[in-house]
Amino acid sequence: MYCIRSVTGDLYWIGGNDRQSTLFESAHPVPRGMSYNSYLLMDEKTVLFDTVDRSIQSQFFENLEHVLDGRRLDYVVIHHMEPDHAATLGDLMLRYPDVVIICSKKAVDMIHQFHCTDSQNIRAVREGDTLETGRHHITFYEAPMVHWPEVLVSYDSTDKLLFSADAFGTFGALNGVLFADEVDFDRDWLDECRRYYTNIVGKYGPQVTSLLKKLSALDLQIICSLHGPVWRKNLDYLLDKYRTWAAYQPEVQGVLIAFASVYGGTETAASILACRLAELGIPVEMHDVSMTHPSYVLSDAFKYSHLVFASTTYNNGIFVTMENLLHDIASHALRGRKVAFIQNGSWAPASAKLMKQLLEPLKDMEFLDQPVTLKSSLAPGQEAELEAMARRLADSVHGVQPQSEEAPAPQKPKGFICKICGYILESDVLPPDFVCPICRRPASDFEPLS
Numbered sequence: 001m002y003c004i005r006s007v008t009g010d011l012y013w014i015g016g017n018d019r020q021s022t023l024f025e026s027a028h029p030v031p032r033g034m035s036y037n038s039y040l041l042m043d044e045k046t047v048l049f050d051t052v053d054r055s056i057q058s059q060f061f062e063n064l065e066h067v068l069d070g071r072r073l074d075y076v077v078i079h080h081m082e083p084d085h086a087a088t089l090g091d092l093m094l095r096y097p098d099v100v101i102i103c104s105k106k107a108v109d110m111i112h113q114f115h116c117t118d119s120q121n122i123r124a125v126r127e128g129d130t131l132e133t134g135r136h137h138i139t140f141y142e143a144p145m146v147h148w149p150e151v152l153v154s155y156d157s158t159d160k161l162l163f164s165a166d167a168f169g170t171f172g173a174l175n176g177v178l179f180a181d182e183v184d185f186d187r188d189w190l191d192e193c194r195r196y197y198t199n200i201v202g203k204y205g206p207q208v209t210s211l212l213k214k215l216s217a218l219d220l221q222i223i224c225s226l227h228g229p230v231w232r233k234n235l236d237y238l239l240d241k242y243r244t245w246a247a248y249q250p251e252v253q254g255v256l257i258a259f260a261s262v263y264g265g266t267e268t269a270a271s272i273l274a275c276r277l278a279e280l281g282i283p284v285e286m287h288d289v290s291m292t293h294p295s296y297v298l299s300d301a302f303k304y305s306h307l308v309f310a311s312t313t314y315n316n317g318i319f320v321t322m323e324n325l326l327h328d329i330a331s332h333a334l335r336g337r338k339v340a341f342i343q344n345g346s347w348a349p350a351s352a353k354l355m356k357q358l359l360e361p362l363k364d365m366e367f368l369d370q371p372v373t374l375k376s377s378l379a380p381g382q383e384a385e386l387e388a389m390a391r392r393l394a395d396s397v398h399g400v401q402p403q404s405e406e407a408p409a410p411q412k413p414k415g416f417i418c419k420i421c422g423y424i425l426e427s428d429v430l431p432p433d434f435v436c437p438i439c440r441r442p443a444s445d446f447e448p449l450s
């Protein structure tokens with residue numbers, strides 16, 4: 001049975017929701033499901049705007065057949081070739097062999113790659129090309145890397161309506177809702193919208209900014225994304241969020257603490273830091289990165305201005321879940337955050353230096369203070385170091401610059417590190433006959449701490 005909603009007088013939502021798949025793109029948990037939107041325009045010409053993910057194809061084809069009600073399908077516009085939208089294009093062409101596919105030039109190649117089809121009914125369009133359907137006038141705009149290189153968006157100047165592809169989408173099934181003004185979006189949807197943006201498109205901030213610039217020249221009244229609700233009111237709310245996210249600006253001046261703790265020592269230090277920050281009135285969020293999927297932590301890393309990473313040292317490296325998170329943050333090109341570290345290591349703490357190495361290549365990152373170093377657990381009196389870190393973070397959140405002329409010069413660690421196992425000999429001299437107590441290697445395998 002069909003399940004559709006009307007968007008405008010002659011435009012219909014004919015998509016569907018997948019509530020059974022646990023992961024989107026085999027990577028991101030979707031506990032609230034996922035919507036795959038498709039829209040059908042019933043003008044003098046009929047135009048389908050994108051197909052859907054294979055998970056909901058039965059519902060989609062029933063919807064399409066119902067709304068067409070015996071009319072032929074003239075065009076299908078493919079804004080984005082990723083299979084969560086275009087997986088059913090091949091089946092569509094079998095059912096409607098005369099349909100003309102409209103897409104970008106790059107998408108033509110992808111249609112061959114994904115569907116191995118001929119190109120007789122494909123019309124490649126470029127920036128500024130138009131489609132007249134009768135009452136409606138549609139203009140195409142290129143939006144490369146929002147989220148793939150072939151992406152188009154299109155603008156219907158009759159209804160002042162934008163088909164935005166992945167842009168302005170969100171995780172979550174629609175549950176009967178079609179319009180964002182039918183829900184409390186800020187309370188119930190924004191977190192999933194931010195998680196969708198940061199994980200799927202977050203790497204491409206400059207390209208999103210470029211698209212937003214193009215859109216600023218258009219009179220936008222309705223936005224139809226390929227995921228999540230349609231926007232017809234308060235569009236500035238969403239556009240402002242996108243401007244902020246695309247520019248990598250934090251939404252909250254506060255501290256995200258992400259920690260990886262094996263036996264609890266690192267977690268205790270992270271918790272004490274969080275207490276001190278809260279007492280200072282600083283907004284704090286915490287995630288155990290071994291328990292929380294990195295897509296949520298990445299989203300909060302975009303949200304907060306200050307980030308603290310606390311990790312035990314593991315196999316002479318960063319603990320595995322923290323290393324995975326930091327690679328994820330680095331690959332999404334987050335920038336402009338202020339960062340501090342807590343490290344732990346029972347004999348050779350090294351995670352702070354290694355975590356910093358992963359984040360240093362990112363643009364405009366500022367690293368605060370020396371790390372707090374634990375050896376197995378917080379030593380008596382060491383809570384003062386966490387208090388000092390909390391005060392430094394609070395000052396930074398409030399925009400207070402450190403008084404560098406009064407700050408003591410950072411102490412260079414003295415000692416030698418075993419290149420094989422990471423054991424640190426705390427000493428000014430390395431005896432020539434020294435043997436590593438851990439791996440039994442000679443002094444020649446040691447180097448001075450830098």
Ligand code: FEO
Nearest residue numbers: 082084147166226
């Ligand atoms: Fe919703 Fe990039 O696909």
